[in-house]
Structure formats: C-alpha cells, structure tokens
Amino acid sequence: MSKKRNHALKRKKSRVPQLLRIAAAAPPLSNLVVLLCLLLSGVAEGIGIASLIPLLAAAGDPAGANQSGLGKYVMTALDKVGLPHNLLILLVILIVAMIGKALLHMAAMRQVSHAVARVGTNMRMGLITALLDARWSFFVREPLGRFANAIGFDAMRASEAYSAVANFMAHVIQAAIYLGIAAAFSWKLAGFALAIGVVMMLSLSRFIVISRRNARKQTKRTTTMIGRLADVLVGLKPMKAMGRQARFAALFAKDIAAIHLSMRRQLSARHASKVLQEPVILICIGVGTYFAATLSTIPLAELLVMAVLLVKTVMVIGKVQEDLQAVSVAESGYWSIYDAIEDAKAAREETSVGRVPTLKKGIELRDVSMAFGPKRVIDHASLTIAAGEVTAVIGSSGAGKTTMVDLILGLHQPTSGQILIDGEPLSAIDVQKWRMMVGYVPQELLLYHDSIMANITLGEPSFSRADVERALRQAGAWDFVSALSDGVDHIVGERGGLLSGGQRQRIAMARALIHQPQLLILDEATSALDPKTEAEIVRNVRELSDQSGITVLSISHQPAWMTVADKILRIQDGVVTGETPSSLPKVASR
Numbered sequence: 184m185s186k187k188r189n190h191a192l193k194r195k196k197s198r199v200p201q202l203l204r205i206a207a208a209a210p211p212l213s214n215l216v217v218l219l220c221l222l223l224s225g226v227a228e229g230i231g232i233a234s235l236i237p238l239l240a241a242a243g244d245p246a247g248a249n250q251s252g253l254g255k256y257v258m259t260a261l262d263k264v265g266l267p268h269n270l271l272i273l274l275v276i277l278i279v280a281m282i283g284k285a286l287l288h289m290a291a292m293r294q295v296s297h298a299v300a301r302v303g304t305n306m307r308m309g310l311i312t313a314l315l316d317a318r319w320s321f322f323v324r325e326p327l328g329r330f331a332n333a334i335g336f337d338a339m340r341a342s343e344a345y346s347a348v349a350n351f352m353a354h355v356i357q358a359a360i361y362l363g364i365a366a367a368f369s370w371k372l373a374g375f376a377l378a379i380g381v382v383m384m385l386s387l388s389r390f391i392v393i394s395r396r397n398a399r400k401q402t403k404r405t406t407t408m409i410g411r412l413a414d415v416l417v418g419l420k421p422m423k424a425m426g427r428q429a430r431f432a433a434l435f436a437k438d439i440a441a442i443h444l445s446m447r448r449q450l451s452a453r454h455a456s457k458v459l460q461e462p463v464i465l466i467c468i469g470v471g472t473y474f475a476a477t478l479s480t481i482p483l484a485e486l487l488v489m490a491v492l493l494v495k496t497v498m499v500i501g502k503v504q505e506d507l508q509a510v511s512v513a514e515s516g517y518w519s520i521y522d523a524i525e526d527a528k529a530a531r532e533e534t535s536v537g538r539v540p541t542l543k544k545g546i547e548l549r550d551v552s553m554a555f556g557p558k559r560v561i562d563h564a565s566l567t568i569a570a571g572e573v574t575a576v577i578g579s580s581g582a583g584k585t586t587m588v589d590l591i592l593g594l595h596q597p598t599s600g601q602i603l604i605d606g607e608p609l610s611a612i613d614v615q616k617w618r619m620m621v622g623y624v625p626q627e628l629l630l631y632h633d634s635i636m637a638n639i640t641l642g643e644p645s646f647s648r649a650d651v652e653r654a655l656r657q658a659g660a661w662d663f664v665s666a667l668s669d670g671v672d673h674i675v676g677e678r679g680g681l682l683s684g685g686q687r688q689r690i691a692m693a694r695a696l697i698h699q700p701q702l703l704i705l706d707e708a709t710s711a712l713d714p715k716t717e718a719e720i721v722r723n724v725r726e727l728s729d730q731s732g733i734t735v736l737s738i739s740h741q742p743a744w745m746t747v748a749d750k751i752l753r754i755q756d757g758v759v760t761g762e763t764p765s766s767l768p769k770v771a772s773r
C-alpha cells in the first residue's frame with residue numbers, strides 16, 4: 184500500500200481528533216493562553232448579558248425584573264457584593280463586562296494571529312530541516328514539485344487551517360456560554376437553541392463534505408502541476424528548440440481546468456452553506472417564537488430577552504458551522520505539508536554519529552554489491568583507492584560508475600559487503616564529517632542564480648575573496664572570471680545559463696576545491712571543455728595531488744585523465760577490475 188494512501192487511511196479512522204491535531208500545530212502554551220483569554224472573555228460577556236436581562240426586563244416591565252431565573256441570580260449576586268438593585272448599577276456592570284470582554288477577546292485574537300503565523304513558519308522550517316536531513320534515495324523517488332508546493336501554498340493553508348480551528352474553539356466556547364446563560368434563564372430556551380443549532384448543522388453538513396473533497400482534489404492537482412511546471416521549465420530549451428512545447432501547454436490546461444472545477448465547487452459549497460444558514464435559523468426562530476407567543480403566557484419583555492438570547496446563541500452555533508466549513512477547505516493544505524514533513528523525517532539519515540574519519544591510507548570496497556530493486560549494478564566489487572593518488576574510473580554508460588561513487592559517499596547503502604575508509608567501516612564513521620572532507624563535481628552540475636562568488640562559497644562567510652581566487656585558479660577559471668567587468672560578483676543567471684557549459688564546469692570545480700578537500704571526486708567534470716582547457720585542469724589537479732596529497736577519483740572517458748592517473752578502475756556489467764595506465768594508449772603526457 185502506498186505511503187500517501189496510508190496517511191489518508193489513518194486520518195479517515197481518526198476524524199474526530201483531527202481538529203485537535205491541527206490545533207496542536209501551535210505551541211501548547213500559546214493554545215493555553217488563547218483558551219484562557221477566550222474563556223475569560225466568554226465569562227465577561229456572560230456577566231454583561233446577565234446584567235442586560237434584568238435591565239431589559241425592568242425597562243419593559245419593572246415588576247417582572249426579578250422574576251426570571253437569571254434575573255434572580257443577578258439580583259442575588261448584587262446583594263452578595265452589597266450593591267443596590269438599580270438600573271445605573273446594571274448599566275455600569277454591562278459596560279465594564281462588555282469592555283472587558285472586548286479586551287480579552289482582542290488579547291486572545293492577538294495570540295491567535297501570532298500562533299497562525301507561527302504554524303506556517305514552523306511547518307516551513309520543519310519541512311526544510313527534514314528535507315536537508317533526509318537520505319539521498321528519498322529525493323530520487325519524490326517529485327520535487329511536492330515540496331515546492333508544500334513550502335509555499337500548503338504552508339499558507341496550514342496557517343489558515345489553524346486559524347479556522349482557533350475560531351472554531353472560540354465559537355464553541357462562546358456557544359457553550361450562551362447556552363449556559365440561556366439554560367439559567369430557561370432550560371426550554373436552551374434546549375430550543377440547541378435543537379436549532381443541531382438542525383442547522385445536520386442540514387448543512389453535506390456542504391462541508393463537498394468542500395473537503397474538492398479542497399483535497401485541488402491540493403493534489405496543484406502539487407502535480409507545480410512538479411510538472413518545475414520539470415518543464417528546467418528542460419525547456421530542447422523542447423523549444425524542437426518546437427514541442429505545445430504538448431505541455433495542453434497538459435497544463437488540463438491541470439488548470441481541474442483546479443478551476445475544484446475551486447468552483449468549494450466556493451459554491453461555502454456560499455451555499457452561508458446563504459442557507461440564515462433562512463434555516465430564521466425559520467426555526469420564527470416557528471419557535473410563534474408557538475411561544477401564542478401558546479404561552481410569557482410577558483413581552485421576557486419574550487424579548489429570550490429572543491435576543493436565542494438569536495445570539497443560534498448565530499454563534501452558525502459560526503461554529505462556518506468554521507468547520509473553513510477548516511474543511513484549508514485542512515488538505517495542512518495535511519499535505521504535514522505528510523511531506525513526516526515522509527522526509529522517516530527518510531532521515533543519521534550522519535553525525537560514529538568515529539571521526541581520516542584519509543591517510545585509502546578507501547577500500549570489500550566484496551561490495553549494490554542493487555536497485557532486482558537490478559544488480561555493482562557485483563561483488565573488491566578494490567582499493569590509495570590515498571594521495573589519482574584514480575580514474577571508466578566504463579560504458581549505465582555501468583555503475585556514479586553508483587560506486589555514491590556508495591563511497593554513503594549516499595546509497597550497499598546491498599552486501601563493506602566500504603572502509605582508512606580501515607574503518609563507513610557504517611561506523613561520522614558520515615557528515617566524511618562528506619565534509621570531500622570536494623564533489625557531479626555530472627549534472629547546477630549553479631544557482633547568484634554571483635560566481637556565492638556559487639563557490641555557497642554562502643559560507645569564512646571564505647575570503649583570496650580563497651575564491653585560489654580555487655578559481657586551480658579550476659582553470661581565473662582567466663575568464665577576471666576578464667568579466669564585475670569579476671567574481673558576476674551573476675551567472677538561472678542555473679548558470681549566462682555562462683558556457685565549460686565555464687559552468689570550472690565554477691563547479693572551484694566550488695569543490697575551495698574548502699581544500701582531502702578527496703576530490705569528479706564525475707565527468709571536464710566533459711564540456713576543449714582539449715587545451717581540459718589538459719590545463721587535469722595538470723592542475725595532478726599537481727595539487729602531488730603537492731598536497733589530495734586523493735582524486737575521476738570518472739571520465741577523456742584520455743587526459745587516464746594518462747595522469749596512477750590507477751584505472753574499469754566497471755563492466757557491475758564487475759570492477761583494476762588496470763594500470765600503461766595498458767592504455769597514451770594521449771597526453773604527465
């Protein structure tokens with residue numbers, strides 16, 4: 184069963200605590216303060232309304248002021264604190280309670296605003312941290328658009344979902360307090376208000392289901408579309424060059440039409456629920472008032488108070504229903520980013536444990552096999568890469584060269600066998616520290632839309648401009664960079680698009696050299712260079728190895744590398760064999 188289906192099923196089984204789980208996205212203390220403020224503001228409002236009832240009753244029927252249940256409570260309370268029974272005192276209590284309620288409500292909503300912003304921020308940070316700590320194999324499987332969408336759109340909707348849940352909590356508390364006041368006035372009134380609320384919520388619950396279903400569809404479709412868009416834009420050049428971009432326009436049109444439909448249905452359900460709420464409430468109140476007025480002998484002033492209480496109570500229950508509707512729209516965004524974080528956390532790799540590595544003797548693969556599913560890529564390979572030497576790796580396309588490098592870096596785990604660094608199993612050393620000793624130029628290199636300087640230092644402030652110049656010289660890039668009007672501050676464009684392929688390779692090489700690594704791994708790192716520039720870089724790297732003892736592992740078919748290598752590893756059908764450079768034709772001299 185797929186992971187996403189699993190998440191959905193688990194959630195389906197536990198629908199009730201879902202609101203609580205969304206509420207738990209904010210820190211517990213913040214939720215506690217919000218609840219406390221809301222409770223106090225509810226109590227203040229209760230006191231205000233309680234004082235309003237005898238006030239209204241006294242205005243309409245001075246004799247009946249003390250007759251209703253609640254009126255009696257108020258009068259008893261006034262007696263207890265030694266206050267006289269008069270209209271002015273009741274008015275003062277009403278004003279103080281209402282101002283207190285407003286202030287407490289504002290304090291609660293201020294906390295809610297902070298918490299709403301914090302939910303989005305925490306989820307964004309949580310996702311970024313989980314992603315950066317995840318195993319490499321996780322990224323190979325997952326469409327990256329999922330995370331781009333989660334960090335932008337879904338995080339925003341997660342905040343909205345929390346906000347809707349906070350409003351839901353506020354209105355539930357308010358509704359409970361109104362019902363309590365109504366019950367103190369007359370239990371029949373409270374029962375009637377509750378009945379109207381239940382009728383309304385049941386009759387409109389279908390719209391919540393429609394909203395939730397369409398919001399989920401919209402989230403899913405948006406994620407697919409953003410993933411597709413990222414892929415298309417990255418590889419747009421060949422598509423445009425071949426005039427084949429129109430097919431993608433049709434695919435996007437389909438995604439956009441599906442999103443449009445989901446949005447339309449969500450909005451219609453939301454509006455229908457809102458619009459139908461009013462007639463349902465008014466019809467119920469009308470019917471109730473008709474029977475109360477015709478069948479009972481309740482005095483008009485009391486009837487007026489009951490009507491005010493009833494309308495207020497039912498209106499708040501209506502707001503609870505609206506909040507549930509809002510949660511149903513926003514929660515798919517919340518769950519989408521929540522699942523992305525959980526999936527990335529499940530793929531977490533423990534890197535900073537184990538012994539501190541050294542690279543004085545070399546790297547050894549001892550009877551290592553590696554398979555992707557049923558496909559075996561490395562087959563019982565045993566080999567050594569001596570420290571301080573230049574080792575070239577050759578083999579046909581798809582033979583497993585990059586996989587072997589990934590194993591050495593701990594990016595993949597071998598199916599069987601051991602990888603040893605200076606005799607220590609890779610599984611027992613601190614992989615993070617091991618990787619920090621490595622300079623790596625991948626086959627599919629990527630420059631960021633930033634300056635040459637930033638692309639080389641990757642934002643690490645401890646590197647000086649002199650360090651950058653040294654790395655650029657070693658990578659054979661200093662001549663062209665120093666000739667640029669803005670030198671190392673030159674912006675390289677999207678994915679380095681303002682530079683040539685060979686220039687990009689040299690910037691990537693400088694990035695790998697700036698931290699003076701002990702192991703330099705080059706995966707077809709000079710494939711885009713002309714023979715002269717390539718020969719210059721190969722010579723630089725060889726000199727670097729001779730002078731500083733750096734170990735070099737270069738995957739390359741270029742003769743320039745093979746002729747400077749101390750050792751050549753050939754991979755064929757998963758089998759690795761070692762060769763000496765002298766067994767290969769010499770093209771360039773060392």
Ligand SMILES: Nc1ncnc2c1ncn2[C@@H]1O[C@H](COP(=O)(O)OP(=O)(O)OP(=O)(O)O)[C@@H](O)[C@H]1O
Pocket residue numbers: 323555560578579580581582583584585586587626
């Ligand atoms: N993450 C993966 N999941 C499944 N199969 C994979 C994965 N990575 C690589 N492979 C497969 O493993 C085989 C070896 O791939 P690898 O990238 O190591 O080859 P290579 O020798 O570096 O090829 P090239 O010279 O073309 O870059 C290929 O058949 C490839 O399809």
